[in-house]
Amino acid sequence: MAQQIQEEARRAAHYRKMTQTPVPRLVTGLAVPTIISMLISSVYNMADTFFVSQLGTSAAGAVGIVFSVMAIIQAIGFTLGMGAGTLVSLHLGAKEQEEATCAASTGFFLALVLGFLLAVFGSAFLNPLMRSLGATETILPYARAYGRYILLAAPIMCASFVMNNIFRQEGKAMLGMLGITTGGLLNIALDPLFIFALGLGTAGAAIATALSQTVSFIILLTLFLRGKSDVRLQITRVSRKIGVYADIVWRGLPSLCRQGLASIASVALNVNAAVYGDAAVAAMSIVGRIMFFMFSAMLGFGQGFQPVAAFNYGAKKYGRVREAIRFTLTVGTVVMLVLGLVIYALAPHVLAAFRRDDAQVIAIGAYALRAQCLIMPLFGITTTTNMALQSTGHSGSATFLALCRQGVFFLPLIWALPAVWGIRGVQLAQPFADLCTLLAALPFLAMFLKKLGRLAKTAEGETGSN
Numbered sequence: 001m002a003q004q005i006q007e008e009a010r011r012a013a014h015y016r017k018m019t020q021t022p023v024p025r026l027v028t029g030l031a032v033p034t035i036i037s038m039l040i041s042s043v044y045n046m047a048d049t050f051f052v053s054q055l056g057t058s059a060a061g062a063v064g065i066v067f068s069v070m071a072i073i074q075a076i077g078f079t080l081g082m083g084a085g086t087l088v089s090l091h092l093g094a095k096e097q098e099e100a101t102c103a104a105s106t107g108f109f110l111a112l113v114l115g116f117l118l119a120v121f122g123s124a125f126l127n128p129l130m131r132s133l134g135a136t137e138t139i140l141p142y143a144r145a146y147g148r149y150i151l152l153a154a155p156i157m158c159a160s161f162v163m164n165n166i167f168r169q170e171g172k173a174m175l176g177m178l179g180i181t182t183g184g185l186l187n188i189a190l191d192p193l194f195i196f197a198l199g200l201g202t203a204g205a206a207i208a209t210a211l212s213q214t215v216s217f218i219i220l221l222t223l224f225l226r227g228k229s230d231v232r233l234q235i236t237r238v239s240r241k242i243g244v245y246a247d248i249v250w251r252g253l254p255s256l257c258r259q260g261l262a263s264i265a266s267v268a269l270n271v272n273a274a275v276y277g278d279a280a281v282a283a284m285s286i287v288g289r290i291m292f293f294m295f296s297a298m299l300g301f302g303q304g305f306q307p308v309a310a311f312n313y314g315a316k317k318y319g320r321v322r323e324a325i326r327f328t329l330t331v332g333t334v335v336m337l338v339l340g341l342v343i344y345a346l347a348p349h350v351l352a353a354f355r356r357d358d359a360q361v362i363a364i365g366a367y368a369l370r371a372q373c374l375i376m377p378l379f380g381i382t383t384t385t386n387m388a389l390q391s392t393g394h395s396g397s398a399t400f401l402a403l404c405r406q407g408v409f410f411l412p413l414i415w416a417l418p419a420v421w422g423i424r425g426v427q428l429a430q431p432f433a434d435l436c437t438l439l440a441a442l443p444f445l446a447m448f449l450k451k452l453g454r455l456a457k458t459a460e461g462e463t464g465s466n
Helices: 002-020 021-054 058-092 097-123 124-134 139-153 152-169 175-199 201-225 242-274 278-314 318-354 361-390 397-420 423-465
Strands: none
Touching: 002 278, 021 058, 021 097, 021 152, 021 175, 021 201, 021 278, 021 318, 058 097, 058 139, 058 152, 058 242, 058 278, 097 124, 097 139, 097 152, 097 242, 097 423, 124 139, 124 397, 139 152, 139 201, 152 175, 152 201, 152 278, 175 201, 175 278, 242 278, 242 361, 242 397, 242 423, 278 318, 278 361, 278 423, 318 361, 318 423, 361 397, 361 423, 397 423
8 A cells, every 4th residue: 555655656746747847957858868868779870880881891781781671670669669658658647547557568568579570571581581672692691691680689679669668758768768778888899799809790790789689678678577667568458459559550650650661761772872883882871870870869859858748738738848849849950950060071081980991982972971961950840840749649640741751752752863863863862852851841830839829728718717
C-alpha cells in the first residue's frame, strides 16, 4: 500500500512537471539528453563509415548499401516506438495508466517479433537483397559481410528503439540517453579493434554494431524492469484487440514513412550514383552520414519537444502546445543555420577526412554537401511541423508531410534530374526535395496553429464556466 501511494505521488509530481514547468525550460531540458543520444548515434554511424572507408572506396560504398537495411530496421522500431510512445504520453496526460501500460507492452513485444522475421528472411536472401539495394559486383562482398550481422541484431535493435521512444514520450529522455549513449560509445571503441586489430574488415564493423546494440538493449530493459518508467513491459498486457495495433501503427505511420522512405531513397540514390562509379556511391554515402549527423541536432531537439506537445495536448493545455511549437521552430532554425554555414565552409576538408587519397570522392561529395548545407535552415520548420502533428494525433497530415521529403519529391527528382544534369542531378536531388517539402509544410503549420488557438479559447471558456 505504501509503495502504491509513493508511486502515485511520483506520477502526480511528473504530471505537474510536464504541465506547469515553463515551456522553454521544459523543452530544452528534455531536448538535451535526446540531442546527445542522436549525436552519439550519428557519431558511431560516422565512425563505421570512417573506419570502413580506410579499407577502400568499394568498402565505403558498402556502408551506404547496408544503411538501407538499417533504415528498414529503424522504420520498424521508430514506427512502433513512436506509435506506442505517443499513446503512452497521451494516456498519461489524461491519467489513464492501464491504457498506457497496454500500449507500451504491445509495441515492445511486436517489435521483437517483426525484428525476428526481418532477421530470418533477410539472412536467407542476403545476396539478392544486397544487389537490389544497389550493390555493384565490387561492392557486394563488403556489403554482404557487413549486412549479415546487422540483420542478426534486428530484433534487439527494433525493441531498443521502442523502449527509447517510450522513455522520451514519458518525458524521461535522460534514461533513454543512458542506454543509447553507452552503446554508441562502445561501438566507437570496438570498431578499430574488430576491423583492424582482429582483421575482420567490414564484418568487424557490423559485429561491433551488433554487440553495442545488445548492450543498449540490456541497459534499457533493466531500467524498465527496475520500475524507472511509468509503465511496465508485461507480455500479459499485450493487447488482443486489433484496434490497439491499428492505433499504434497509425500514430507511428509518419515515422514509418520517414524511415521506410529513407531506405527506398537510399536505394534510389545508390542506383543512380552507381552509374558514375564506386566513387560516386562512396561520396554520396559519406555525405548522407554527415548530413544525418547535423540533422540529428534538429531531430534531438524536436524529440525533446514531442513529449511536451503530446502530454499537454492530452491534458488540454493547448496554449502550452502552441508556445512549444514556436520555441522549437525558432531555436531549430537558428541552430541549423549556424551548422550549415560552418560545414559549407569546411566541406572539402570534411570529405578528405574520410577518403583523403581519392580526389574524385572529395570533389563529388563536397559539391553535394554544400548544396545540402544551403537548405539546412529549412529543417527547423519542416521537422517541427511534422513532429507537432504526429505527437498530437494528427497522423494523416503528419504522414503526408513525412512522405514528402524522401518520397513525393525526392524519388521523382532522383530519377529525373540525373537524366538532365548527370552527376549534378544526383547531387542536387535532395536539396530540391527539401525546398519543396518546406512549401508543402507551411500551410499545415499555419492551420494547426490556428486550431490550437481555437481549442485554447474553448478550454478557457469551459474552465471559466466551471
